[in-house]
Amino acid sequence: MSEFEIRQDDLRGGEVIALLEQHLAEMNSHTPAESVHALDVDRLRAPGVTFWSVWSPDGRLAGCGALKHLDATHAEIKSMRVADDFRRQGVGQVVLRHLIDAARTAGYRRVSLETGSNPPFEAARHLYERNGFTYCGPFDGYVEDPWSVFMTLEL
Numbered sequence: 058m059s060e061f062e063i064r065q066d067d068l069r070g071g072e073v074i075a076l077l078e079q080h081l082a083e084m085n086s087h088t089p090a091e092s093v094h095a096l097d098v099d100r101l102r103a104p105g106v107t108f109w110s111v112w113s114p115d116g117r118l119a120g121c122g123a124l125k126h127l128d129a130t131h132a133e134i135k136s137m138r139v140a141d142d143f144r145r146q147g148v149g150q151v152v153l154r155h156l157i158d159a160a161r162t163a164g165y166r167r168v169s170l171e172t173g174s175n176p177p178f179e180a181a182r183h184l185y186e187r188n189g190f191t192y193c194g195p196f197d198g199y200v201e202d203p204w205s206v207f208m209t210l211e212l
Contacts, residue, residue: 061119061148063155066110068098072118073110077101080138087177092204094171096123096135106135107159111152119143122152124160124168127197132160134170137181149184157188161212169196169209182206 066073077098084095101108105126111119122137134156139148160168170185172178190208195201 060114061151062112062114063109063151064112066108066121068102068108070110073121074098076118076121076138076140077136080136083177084173087175088173088204092202094199094205096125101136108136109152109155109159111148111155113143117142120148120152122156124156124163127169129164130166131196132163132165132168133197134168137170149181150188153184153188157210157212166212167209168212169193169207171195171199171205171207174204174206178206182208185210 068074068077081095081097084093096106100106101123106123108121108123110121113119118140120139120143123135125133125135127133137149137152137156139152157168170190172181172185185208188210190210193207193209195207196209199205199207
């Protein structure tokens with residue numbers, strides 16, 4: 058999977074914006090609005106959020122992901138998404154490994170995330186489990202919600 062190029066992204070490109078809009082639409086199709094915690098483009102551009110896009114060797118957008126600074130030791134994974142044409146090809150693993158490595162490099166000691174609890178999010182939960190994430194309680198202002206699960210990884 059090393060043939061993919063990972064770029065820190067300013068979220069100005071049309072392909073990236075379209076992927077994030079698709080991500081939000083899909084989250085809203087599977088989850089009640091009050092339980093959707095995905096960030097829109099403007100919130101992903103906020104200070105304290107670093108966003109990366111992943112590109113295939115032929116120049117197509119394959120996926121994306123972000124890290125949100127919570128405090129000096131803790132970051133949150135946000136907006137992990139694989140483009141439909143690249144699903145089941147290991148791109149999610151590429152994105153996740155990059156986010157974990159970036160968190161370590163930045164000096165964080167823990168990364169956490171919120172994802173859906175219902176069946177459409179099963180593959181994502183398995184990816185996180187395979188990479189050492191464990192289930193935890195809500196963090197950083199989240200609250201218990203039957204539509205959400207929370208996971209964390211000590212670095």
